[in-house]
Amino acid sequence: MPSYLLFATERYALPILQPLADALLATGHGVHALLVDGAAGATLSGGVQAVDVARAVALKPRAVFSAANWVPPFLGGAKVQLFHGFNVEKRDDARGHFRVRGLFDLYCTQGPLTTAPFRKLARQQGHFAVVETGWPKLDPLFGPEDAVAQDFRARAGGRPIVMFASTFTERLSAAPHLHEAIAAQIAAGDRYWLLTLHPKCAPGLFQRYRALAGDNALFFETEQLVSAQRAADVLLADTTSVVSEFAVQRKPVVTFRNRAPKPHMLDFDRPSWLPVMLDRAFAADEALQLAIASYADGIHPWRDGQSSQRVIAATEDLIAGRLGALRPKPRNWLRHLQIRRELGYWGRAG
Structure with a gap:
């Protein structure tokens, strides 16, 4: 062969x-x-x-x-x-x-x-x-759920799951701006968080986000990205391509200062707005759901x-x-x- x-x-x-x-x-x-x-x-x-x-x-x-x-x-x-x-x-x-x-x-x-x-x-x-x-x-997003995704769900203990991902491009990265707001959400404990950063992000950012791991959050590595997307209900991100990958599943995405915001994104520019934007994502209305589906069909209609x-x-x-x-x-x-x-x-x- x-x-x-x-x-x-x-x-x-x-x-x-x-x-x-x-x-x-x-x-x-x-x-x-x-x-x-x-x-x-x-x-x-x-x-x-x-x-x-x-x-x-x-x-x-x-x-x-x-x-x-x-x-x-x-x-x-x-x-x-x-x-x-x-x-x-x-x-x-x-x-x-x-x-x-x-x-x-x-x-x-x-x-x-x-x-x-x-x-x-x-x-x-x-x-x-x-x-x-x-x-x-x-x-793998459209096949049987793997053991890693199942483990992420088990850790959540039935709570809704938010995934956070950020690009390494400094001018576009949400990670430096949202750390405190995310930390407050994690401390509240009503949702479980899966956290990751682009491998090229600064070491200091990795340290800050790894330190958020505990009963209400887990930091995962790049190789587990698809499993995390399977497990999560909502994505919080910026201008990373993970936004598109996640939307292909017809799931809501919240973006911070996206360079080119689209109708399928819930985009915001003030960290204090994070709780409101997450609430909107978890209660996505019909217009948002239709926008997500239309975008997903345009970038990746294959679901087999x-x-x-x-x-x-x-x-x-x-x-x-x-x-x-x-x-x-x-x-x-x-x-x-x-x-x-x-x-x-x-x-x-x-």
Whole structure:
């Protein structure tokens, strides 16, 4: 059976890659992982073998699945972009979600709001294909609830559950501003809190939020994010892409100073308003519920937990030529050299 390679540069990519790894392993394929930078030293479960760069090249994988903005061009196989988050408009399109770097053969998009812009770019540039598959990270949201999510619910003891997540981008992060308000809510004890921060947040913030854990709150790690989303009833966040992931479940989201607030969000800008906004979320009216459902259908209509299988099928279609002929990718030699230098690899390409 052919071997496939998973590529990540941050720990938050692991929950994106794990469902895809599980789907590949279930069909008997060999699966290896090249985990670098912030993901270095991490592991994927189920028999995924971690490899270094030289070994990844030697594998000559059939395809490389990337949950990063880039992928080493000197690796063999089809280069498939999975995305590391939804488009939450942190940056303009030219610099953000819809930036094409000339490294990928296939973009596996999450839903119509992403698919349409990438198909337009594909028609213009011609060197990559686009298939709407849904996002592997969300497969576990629609399958059986895992043991971690069940444990979170058990800890809540029947209380409603609020999840808090925050981006690391300093100008957009709610974490520095909401700590006291969240601490007061946790102390009240009428709701249970699941707390997490982006791995790149400042160490001092981690210390402050970890200190809130106790009978009424738990701090969890990035790898448990999907389980926490399954368990939580309401999300409190900012401009993190977790807002979109959570809304896909048709659950209410409360956002603090979101960069581009939408009708499906309950956005506020004063920490003192937090109790009122949470009350509104837990008593979501019909208009809010309809707005959440409309947004969810636009970004990720797939609710069958089979996005990983669609990614595999789309990749095989690409390799077999069923997605049409592609132009050669642009020869960005400078970027290629930068990637080699970053990874410390100067050997032959795969």
